[in-house]
Amino acid sequence: QSALTQPASVSGSPGQSITISCTGTSSDVGGYNYVSWYQQHPGKAPKLMIYDVSNRPSGVSNRFSGSKSGNTASLTISGLQAEDEADYYCSSYTSSSTLFVFGTGTKVTVL
Amino acid sequence: EVQLVETGGGLIQPGGSLRLSCAASGFTVSSNYMSWVRQAPGKGLEWVSVIYSGGSTYYADSVKGRFTISRDNSKNTLYLQMNSLRAEDTAVYYCAEGLSFDYWGQGTLVTVSS
Numbered sequence: 001q002s003a004l005t006q007p008a009s010v011s012g013s014p015g016q017s018i019t020i021s022c023t024g025t026s027s028d029v030g031g032y033n034y035v036s037w038y039q040q041h042p043g044k045a046p047k048l049m050i051y052d053v054s055n056r057p058s059g060v061s062n063r064f065s066g067s068k069s070g071n072t073a074s075l076t077i078s079g080l081q082a083e084d085e086a087d088y089y090c091s092s093y094t095s096s097s098t099l100f101v102f103g104t105g106t107k108v109t110v111l
Numbered sequence: 112e113v114q115l116v117e118t119g120g121g122l123i124q125p126g127g128s129l130r131l132s133c134a135a136s137g138f139t140v141s142s143n144y145m146s147w148v149r150q151a152p153g154k155g156l157e158w159v160s161v162i163y164s165g166g167s168t169y170y171a172d173s174v175k176g177r178f179t180i181s182r183d184n185s186k187n188t189l190y191l192q193m194n195s196l197r198a199e200d201t202a203v204y205y206c207a208e209g210l211s212f213d214y215w216g217q218g219t220l221v222t223v224s225s
Contacts, residue, residue, distance in 0.1 A: 091212065
C-alpha cells in the first residue's frame, strides 16, 4: 500500500485561501468516505482537523473545510493566518491489508 | 478531557524488544478503536496497528509478525510489544483514539541502533 500523494509544499499570503490535494485510488480515498486531515506543528503531535471527508471536530475553526471528488480529497484553508503554518497530512481507510494509509504530507507556508 | 500519555521509548539494539504503553484518561480504552502511528525523524506519518473495541487487531505489513497490540482494561492502557526491532523502526510512536485518530498522545521516541 503506497502513501497517498500530496504536494510537498503550498504557500499563501495572510487572508488568502489555499487548497491541499490528497490523491489515492479507488481502494482508499475513492472507495470510502473515511478521509481525515491532520495539522502538525514542529515537535508536536498531529491534531485532527477534518474527518469523514468534510466534518470538523468541535473547536476547529470553520476556516478549514474538506471535500472529495473521485480519488482525490482536498483540504481548503480560507483566510490564511500565521498560525496555520504547519505540516498537513491526509489519511484514508483502505481495503488493503494495511487498513489505514497516510498522505506524504504538505508543508504550508504563510508568506 | 481526553488524555493519552505514551511511555516506554528509548535506545535499543537491533534485534531487541521494547514495550510501549499508552495510559488513557477521560474515556474507556476498551470501548474505542485505539491505534499506534509512528513518524520516523523528518518523515511522514505511518499507521502501525489498531485494536478494535471488539478486540480484533490489525497491523501494517511492515510490522506484521513482529509487533503486537494489546490493552489492559483494568489499567485503561494500550500497549505495543515490539520484537525483532530494526533500524527502520526508529521513530516517534504515537497512540491515537478513534477511527479518525481523533486524539493523540505526545509520542515516545524509539531509537534502534547499535
